Amino acid sequence: MSHEIFNPLDPETIRDPYPVYRTLRESDPVHWHEELQAWILTRHADCTSVLKNPDLFTADFRKVGVPTPGPLLSLQTLDPPDQTPLRHFAVEALRSQDLKQLERDAETRAAALLDGLAGRETFDFVADFATPFTLGTISQLVGMPPPEADEEWRRHNERLHRSMDSGLDPDSEEAGLAARQHFSDYVARWLAGKPETGISGFVAANRHRVDYPDEVLFNSLRAFWHAGFEVPARFLGNALVTLQQHPDAAAGIWDDIDTAVEELVRFSGPVHVVSRAAVADTTIGGRAVRCGDMVVAVLAAANRDPQRFTDPERLDMRRDPNPHLGFGRGTHSCLGNVVARIEARVALRALHDRYPGLSVVGTERFANATLHGHSSIRVRPAGVLAAVH
Ligand code: HEM
Structure with missing residues (x-):
């Protein structure tokens, strides 16, 4: 049974999925998973060709007769040509922003957050730094204050997060849709107030230029x-834990921080899988795939494919070129990769400057197979990150 080979939510697999990915890639790289009713792809070449061919492998499941619930209709669930004007609009909105200023403000934000933790014996890197840092940065970029971070916000966010695994955990789907709707309603109210700054300001001012239903926008x-x-x-969070686990490799991080960030995305990027559906009979790696079949590209497995990367299990801060799939590929590739790169270099630099001796003293993981990461990383400000220097 496939679950015995690959059960993505098995606690051991959540803790470290890479051995299972490797076994699959070596033994059955285009694997039909009976319980998931999906093809599991673990080779770089197969994942890349699926992501680069939206005409054959769609993100719009309506094309294979699976309805898309209203809260999911977005540029993520449309394919070209339907997606194209919206994707271009989003790219233009992002380019209209002053990203240099965003970076400077992110530096100030990171320093202030870390200063605020001074004197603590330990703190939670996720709750006390990474989440407020990224939330503050995206809020500035979008020009929209986050909804009040109260109990309701936390509950909706948890439900949305859990429902990313709804293919594995169908019970999570309904609450995840309600959470998405809740956040979309917030966006709608914000846009109705005619914001003037950030991406929401761009959208409010230029909304007439794209012909999409409000819901999709x-x-x-x-x-x-x-x-x-x-x-x-x-x-x-993943990057911090990886650096702590590989002190020798981590010592090279400041030689070229941008190259190092790419390697951290390859080695421990959080988005492990993305899904598509075949819209016609075809083959992948010699296996017959039928119209309507679901195809799961395991990006994290592709990122350690020895056919594509020399010594892929080694964290190599100077790896270049680094054609990882951590930001996806093709028409749905990460729209925010520039922002992600800014956040990564700013946060790692600030952490190193402020707490060069930081050490991880305990971690807890989310039981999430799509977005791998930690719910908590307890750190002690004085200790080990000095080894990273
Ligand atoms: C290290 C951080 C990040 C990683 C590893 C990451 C990874 C990814 C991946 C793998 C995809 C492709 C999904 C697919 O093919 O179905 C994606 C899409 C996307 N990402 Fe990111 N992302 C990151 C940060 C961000 C940030 C900061 C933003 C916004 C500022 C963002 C916005 C998006 C959007 C809107 C899409 C959907 C694009 C589309 O479907 O056309 N991401 N991301």
Whole structure:
């Protein structure tokens, strides 16, 4: 049974999925998973060709007869040509922003957050730094204050997060849709107030230029905003733990921080899987795939494929070129990768400057197979990150 080979939510797999990915890649790289009713792809070449061919492997599941619930209709669930004007609009909105200023303000934000933790014997890197840092940065970029971070916000966010695994955990779907709707309603109210700054200001002023239903526009901005803090917060946590686990390799991080960030995305990027559906009969790696079949590209497995990367299990801060799939590929590739890179270099630099002796003293993981990361990383300000220097 496939679950015996690959059960993505098995606690051991959540803790460290890479051995299972490797076994799959070596033994059955285009694996039909009976319980998931999906093809699991673990080779770089197969994942890349699926992501680069939206005409054959769609993100719009309506094309294979699976309805898309309203809160999911966005630029993430449309394909070209339907997606194209919206994707271009989003890119233009991002380019209209002063990203140099965003970076300077992110530096100030990171320093202030870390200063505020001074004197503590330990703190939670996720709750006390990574989440407020990424949330503050995306809020500035979008020009929209985050909804009040109260109990209701926390509950909706948890439900949205859990529902990323709804393919594995169907019970999580309904609450996840309600959470998305809740956040989209917030975006709609914000846009109705005619914001003047940030990406929401751009959208409010230029909305007439794109012909999409309000629902699609609001959901797309919500997706941008939500991905803009949740995913980089997971990434920063993974990066910190990876650096602590590989002190020798980590020593090279400051030689070229941008190259190092790419390697951290390859080695411990948080987005492990993305899904598509085949819209016609075809083959992948010699296996017959039928129209309507679901195809899961395991980006994290592709990122350690020895056919694509020399010595892929080694964290190599000077790896270049680094054609990782951590930001996806093709028409749905990460719209916020520039912002993610800014956040990564600012946060790692600030952490190193302020607490060069930082050490991780305990971690807890989210039981999430799509977005791998930690719910808590307890750190002691004095200790080990000095080894990283
Ligand atoms: C290290 C941090 C990040 C990682 C690893 C990451 C990764 C990814 C990946 C793998 C995809 C492709 C999904 C697919 O193919 O279905 C994606 C899409 C996306 N990302 Fe990111 N992301 C990060 C940060 C961000 C940030 C900061 C933003 C916003 C500022 C953002 C906004 C988006 C959006 C809107 C999409 C959907 C694009 C589309 O479907 O056209 N991401 N991201």
